[in-house]
Amino acid sequence: MKQLTQVSASLLLLCALAGMAAPGSSVTVSELLPRDHEIPGWGVYANTLLYCPKPDDFTEIYDGGFELYTDNGAMEAATQLYKGMETTAEIVIHRMKTWEQSKAFFRYWLKQRDPKSLINVPAITNDSFVAREGRTTAGYLWRGAFFVTVKVNTTGKDSERVTLAFLKLISKKVGA
Numbered sequence: 001m002k003q004l005t006q007v008s009a010s011l012l013l014l015c016a017l018a019g020m021a022a023p024g025s026s027v028t029v030s031e032l033l034p035r036d037h038e039i040p041g042w043g044v045y046a047n048t049l050l051y052c053p054k055p056d057d058f059t060e061i062y063d064g065g066f067e068l069y070t071d072n073g074a075m076e077a078a079t080q081l082y083k084g085m086e087t088t089a090e091i092v093i094h095r096m097k098t099w100e101q102s103k104a105f106f107r108y109w110l111k112q113r114d115p116k117s118l119i120n121v122p123a124i125t126n127d128s129f130v131a132r133e134g135r136t137t138a139g140y141l142w143r144g145a146f147f148v149t150v151k152v153n154t155t156g157k158d159s160e161r162v163t164l165a166f167l168k169l170i171s172k173k174v175g176a
Helices: 002-021 055-060 066-071 099-112 157-174
Strands: 050-052 074-084 087-096 128-133 136-143 146-152
Touching (some): 050 055, 099 146, 146 157
Antiparallel strands (some): 050 074, 087 146, 128 136
16 A cells, blocks of 8 residues: 555656646647736737747747747747836747756846846746846746746836736746
8 A cells, every 4th residue: 555655646746747847838828928908007019919839930029039049949939018007018938848948048048137137026936037127127937848028118116016917927827
């Protein structure tokens, strides 16, 4: 009986780890984007959704530099523009080949930031950060095989709050 319990526990652990490799894999990255007014006060800009089901399509989102994403394992991407607070926000979600690539790419972006630009806001986990990038507030998140960026085109406490709200919502949708 003890051996059966150990085998069951091992199987549960393996199933859990397998689920971490590509959480939400039955959905497209575009389905993880916030819906219109899902964040109070923030609506979707009409006709701004761009969905790229394969890396060859990333030129729809990026005007150069998409190789940085494909070279780091991005397989699928979607972006959407939002309006609120008399400004705009852009969210881009990538599905990477593996969670390890997602985490490594997140760390790459974190290392690119001047530590002084990092904003001390309540973190979701150790898997996200918010920073000032010129006149923009930017949030970054890795969760499972997903890498997310949120860019709000202003700075200040309200933009920090909404950046974090977008990150939390997407993190919850991914569910890892």
